Amino acid sequence: MYKVIIQYQISLARHYEDLGLSRFLEDFATPKDWEGMLNAIKDIEKSITQDLSIMNASTLVQIDQTLKKLDGDMERSYQMMNEPKVAQQARLQSFESQYKTECFEGTQVNVLEQIHAWIVSPGPEHMYWLRGMAGTGKSTISRTIATQCLNRKSLPETTCLGGTFFFDQNQGELSAAPYLFPTLCTATADCLPEIRPEICEVNKDHSNILYESLSNQWKHLILEPFLRLESRNSHNRLPKLTLVVVVDGLDECSSGSDGDTVGTILDLITEASQLNSFRLKFLLASRPESHIFTSFDAISRSSTCLRTSELQKIEPSIGFEVPDDDITKFLRTKTRETTERHSNLKTDWPGEKALDGLKRKADGLWIYAATACLFIGDKNLKHANTVEKRLNHLLRENGDVTTPEGTLDAMYLRILKSSVMQSAVPEEMDDIRSLFQNIAGTIVVLCHPLSTSALGALLTSPSCNEIETLLSELGSVISMGNGQDSPIRLAQLSFKDFLVNNKRCIDKNHQVSKEERHSYLLKKCLTTLEETLNQDICGFADYGILQEDVPLNKSRSICQSMSNILVCTGLSI
Structure with missing residues (x-):
């Protein structure tokens, strides 16, 4: 009845919006049955009155029970949607992410350009594996690419950030694979609202999808909704879109007792090649651990959907007229910021010799350079002489330490001794x-x-x-x-x-x-x-x-x- 009444009101309003002559000509050409509309409303009202009059108490009880059941179903759905299976911390704009850094301006240029080229490429590779040893900057690059996709920096308007997941073995949900696809599902729904009805439709019979296998989660939360949206978009109502999904730290994803979890995830992601008008492109970053290497190697031999790149240590620039390498640029800028906070330091502090020493200590590892700068330039340090002492402490020779891990360990030991035990007397040690x-x-x-x-x-x-x-x-x-x-x-x-x-x-x-x-x-x-x-x-x-x-x-x-x-x-x- 409400539908008929609204139709009647809209028709009447539109009718009297027209000028008098227009109304006359329209009525003449296609006269509206105003009386018939009113009679239809009256007939529906009469029918409703008759239906209500024959309802007995048992019918009303039945209606009440049905409403309670519906209310219970809605409550269970609410509980399911609010279960902690979506890791908000894994998303780029989470509260925790504000403390994470992106690539220092003017660094990692070649790697970023290679990934940009892959993003805009129409080729079949929808997976990109960025591998490298610890400390080479994988997570920083991943975060930088995610931010650029979010802001569409130097990227087409049809490219956007489809979602992120930064694995972290120090946090329970960020190391657990069952959080991956539900988190990406909510992210893609935020990026592409048109897919929300498809997600709901696919999962109407899967109320426990958040607790099902990785295969079912991938199928019902990611792949099938996109395939349905493509089918519904056969007339190209929506433009062809590229959604970039960034997954960092695959090596920190805990493996289940039933097998290789990372390998299962990678095998499922290969199925995104079934999409046409919507392209899901996955940037995957990890250390080249053996089980991960084996999984990627199997994919590269069986399909053309994978592109790979290996991060190397930054080779130090040698010579006074040679442009600074990336790590030297970073060290020079960060030490300059420390100089500006301490007026007692010389304007050219720490000098080229000290910078060269820090660069050699870093040995091409960003993790060393970043940690060293935090240690030397700690904003809690009030005296310039303490800054000098910390720098000199790091520049001491490491003896026979020759490996990157050994260099890093030596730095950690010096930080601990300088920060925790530096002023302790023997009686205080315990x-x-x-x-x-x-x-x-x-x-x-x-x-x-x-x-x-x-x-x-x-x-x-x-x-x-x-x-x-x-x-x-x-x-x-x-x-x-x-x-x-x-x-x-x-x-x-x-x-x-x-x-x-x-x-x-x-x-x-x-x-x-x-x-x-x-x-x-x-x-x-x-x-x-x-x-x-x-x-x-x-x-x-x-x-x-x-x-x-x-x-x-x-x-x-x-x-x-x-x-x-x-x-x-x-x-x-």
């Missing part, structure tokens, strides 16, 4: 060692990063102030973010690898035993549970309340709190 183990040791083994306030509440001792003091001294390797409620994160994964490997970290004061730290955390978590769990934890003051009567948001909040406590030790509920 206390400082315990403080370091309880704070830094805990941070490196956590499954999920905690904030300063959360870590202080969990550990009870040391205090939040002691945590902040130690972490401010370790700012070049551990980031506190902004304020006590920001998550504490390792600046580099290699720092964790260094601390937990006693063959690399040869200073026993700083060696971290994962087994000891997990045991320590378990005790702290159990203590927290013992102090937290109690009757009427929801605060209802009614011990007879039924479980189904507990509000969903309250139940979810309590479960999440308990889960956060236990997940610190790798347990789950």
Whole structure:
């Protein structure tokens, strides 16, 4: 009835919008049956009245039960959509991403140009594997490309960012493959709203898709919605689009007990070659670990959908008239920024000899250059002589260290000795060692990063102030973010690898035993549970309340709190 009434009102409004002569000619040529429309409305109203009059009490009860069932179905759908299977931190514009860096201006130009050429290429390669050893800048390049696609910088208007996922083994959901395709699905829906109805239609019979296999998730969340949209777009209502998907850190994706998870993901992504008017292009970055290399090698031998590129160490520029290499450009700019903050430093500090020494120490690795600049140029340093001491500390000879990993380890040791133990007297050594183990040791083994306030509440001792003091001294390797409620994160994964490997970290004061730290955390978590769990934890003051009567948001909040406590030790509920 409402439909007929609206049609009648629209027709009447449009009719009287026209000029009098136009209305007359229109009525003459195609007269409208105004009386018939009114009679139709009256007939529908009469029919509804008759239907309502014959409804008995049982019919109304049945309607009420149906509505309750629908309400329950909607609630379950809401719960499914709000389950933590979408890793918001993996997205480019997440809160955590604001602390991540992009390529320094004027560096990595050749690599960025190669990836741009692949993005705009009409060729069959929809997968690009960027591989390189740790510290060569893979993640920074991935983030830079993602930002350029988001802003369409030097790219066609028909190219956009389809989604990102930055794997990180330090964070539970960012190392788990089941979060990958749901996260990319939500990102593509944001980028291309026209695909949302297709996603809903494909998954109407898959209410548990977030918990199904990787194959089903790929099929129902990514591939089939795009194939359906292509079919519906057969008349080219939408332009041909290229959606670039950036997946970084494949080597940090945890493998399931049932096989090679990364290999499964790569095999599924090859199926994107079925798309025509919509192109999904995947930029994939990782270390060249053997199982990943094997999977890519199999793809390259069986299809033409893959392009590869290997990041090499930056070769240092030699000679005074030779243009600066990328790392030298970076070091020169960052040390200049430090000079501007300290008026007592000479204007040409640190000088070409010191820059050349830092460049040799970096040995072509961005991770060394970036960490060294954070250490030397720490904004918490108030005195220029402390800056000079830190620079000289890094420039000391490493003895027989010749490998990039050895150079990095030597730098980490010097940072730890300068920051943690520099002013300690023998009587304080045990206390400082315990403080370091309880704070830094805990941070490196956590499954999920905690904030300063959360870590202080969990550990009870040391205090939040002691945590902040130690972490401010370790700012070049551990980031506190902004304020006590920001998550504490390792600046580099290699720092964790260094601390937990006693063959690399040869200073026993700083060696971290994962087994000891997990045991320590378990005790702290159990203590927290013992102090937290109690009757009427929801605060209802009614011990007879039924479980189904507990509000969903309250139940979810309590479960999440308990889960956060236990997940610190790798347990789950």
